[in-house]
Amino acid sequence: MRLQRINISTPELDKQENDWWNTNCDLIETIWANSFELQMAIRAHYLNRMKAFFMKDAKKLPLQILEVGCGTGWVCRLVADENFHVLGTDFSASQIQKAKEQAIRFKKDQFCKYELADASTFSKEYDGVVIHALLHHLSTQELDTFFAEFGKLKKGTKVFMYEPVCFEPNNKTVFVEKILNRIILHYRKKALENVENTKSVNQELLKKWNSIDQQATENGWYISPKEVPFYEDEIKNYLDKYCNIIDHYVVNKTDLEVAQKMTLHDINQPDAK
Numbered sequence: 001m002r003l004q005r006i007n008i009s010t011p012e013l014d015k016q017e018n019d020w021w022n023t024n025c026d027l028i029e030t031i032w033a034n035s036f037e038l039q040m041a042i043r044a045h046y047l048n049r050m051k052a053f054f055m056k057d058a059k060k061l062p063l064q065i066l067e068v069g070c071g072t073g074w075v076c077r078l079v080a081d082e083n084f085h086v087l088g089t090d091f092s093a094s095q096i097q098k099a100k101e102q103a104i105r106f107k108k109d110q111f112c113k114y115e116l117a118d119a120s121t122f123s124k125e126y127d128g129v130v131i132h133a134l135l136h137h138l139s140t141q142e143l144d145t146f147f148a149e150f151g152k153l154k155k156g157t158k159v160f161m162y163e164p165v166c167f168e169p170n171n172k173t174v175f176v177e178k179i180l181n182r183i184i185l186h187y188r189k190k191a192l193e194n195v196e197n198t199k200s201v202n203q204e205l206l207k208k209w210n211s212i213d214q215q216a217t218e219n220g221w222y223i224s225p226k227e228v229p230f231y232e233d234e235i236k237n238y239l240d241k242y243c244n245i246i247d248h249y250v251v252n253k254t255d256l257e258v259a260q261k262m263t264l265h266d267i268n269q270p271d272a273k
């Protein structure tokens with residue numbers, strides 16, 4: 001499994017990554033974005049917090065927000081409205097096509113526009129930039145290019161970032177965190193069992209999901225060809241150079257795992273379970 005960030009990518013690897021996102025577009029939308037109802041249950045809390053951060057002290061409305069690596073667009077689409085306009089960019093033609101269709105389906109196409117573009121260029125001025133789970137798909141060299149571009153944003157541009165980060169357990173992990181982790185793991189296990197006992201698995205979806213895992217195992221990838229989650233310090237080192245970090249917080253991924261399991265079992269409405 002690829003755990004080491006790629007230093008310098010190759011055209012072949014870039015193509016593999018792009019092909020992967022084009023080929024798996026619908027499957028990823030199903031198991032990563034989940035249904036609208038599940039999105040509201042597991043994502044709305046931090047995306048509303050993101051929106052409030054952008055809206056606070058806004059000098060003029062609507063805000064113009066750039067979402068780099070927007071995939072199928074669900075992240076900003078959830079909070080887009082007449083005061084919060086979004087341009088989503090992504091290098092995958094299938095993802096952009098899907099984003100346009102979904103914006104129409106959810107009646108957000110007035111506020112959400114999409115363009116095919118690589119993450120290495122985004123020089124226009126915006127009121128804010130959203131980066132949701134993109135950066136861990138870039139090589140070190142691409143991250144350098146990305147952050148150099150990022151450094152050209154006008155001073156004061158607000159940025160919201162969400163990236164998967166591995167925390168390295170160490171002796172300093174405080175007692176309270178250890179207890180909290182035990183509680184989370186307990187409820188995670190119960191919730192996953194509950195899902196399994198409620199409805200049988202969608203075999204077709206499971207097969208597709210497993211084939212992604214199998215492909216990753218065969219090729220030595222984490223999941224997609226260039227994907228490598230960050231270590232906490234690794235991402236922080238980049239951010240410290242270019243940003244004044246106002247806040248950072250953990251969005252625990254347990255609820256995403258439960259929602260994914262629910263999706264796999266064709267349960268698209270959250271309830272007490």
Ligand SMILES: C[S@@+](CC[C@H](N)C(=O)[O-])C[C@H]1O[C@@H](n2cnc3c(N)ncnc32)[C@H](O)[C@@H]1O
Binds near residue numbers: 071134
């Ligand atoms: C994990 S997905 C995140 C998508 C969306 N932001 C979300 O959270 O669902 C990573 C996205 O980055 C895009 N991507 C990967 N490398 C890229 C690059 N070099 N330029 C632009 N987009 C890229 C992929 O096509 C994919 O849509």
